[in-house]
Amino acid sequence: MPDLEQPQTSRGAATYRRILDAATAEFARHGIAGARIERIVKSARTNKAQLYAYFGDKEQLFDTIFLNSLERITDVVPIDADDLPGWAVRLYDEYLRRPDLIRLATWTRLERRPAGHLVETHEHYDDRKLTAITEAQAAGRVRAGDPFDIMAIVIAMSMAWSPVSNVYAATSEEDDHVHAERRALLRDCVRRATAGDGDTPAG
Structure with a gap:
């Protein structure tokens, strides 16, 4: 270079x-x-x-732009493995604020890396998340399983209404009560999907 x-x-x-x-x-x-x-x-x-x-x-x-976008999401929406539902909701909100960032990731997937990790330097962005999830698993706060897969499913759920959704792309112009209902649903679904032995969801 x-x-x-x-x-x-x-x-x-x-x-x-x-x-x-x-x-x-x-x-x-x-x-x-x-x-x-x-x-x-x-x-x-x-x-x-x-x-x-x-x-x-x-x-x-x-x-430069794409790596800056990854740094922004990592910095603005840091993981909290003790509150994965809250992390998912914060990601949902970030997609509303900056839909361009998720589109950049999608173009990267389509044009550069159709399989495997989105970036070669994925460890830089993933290691802290995976360590946090592993520690929460050891404490029984997050279900057992590959920490990477746990991370992937939470991110995927947070993107259910993202700008690249195949079903429905949400925007910040929608009524607040619509976003509130989605946040509540997302929070509950992530909680149920990731609950550990010490945090078994009711119902």
């Missing part, structure tokens, strides 16, 4: 941020193959030379 220029001034940092924002919207809407650098630089009010200096080619620009 070539050495890339980093913004040295506040003006450069502002341009860098505009490129990131414009490219995030472009890739989320059109995918990797369908995204166009011309549209990105026009929206960011810059030029190709500046974009390439900061990010390299289109593939590298997507890498």
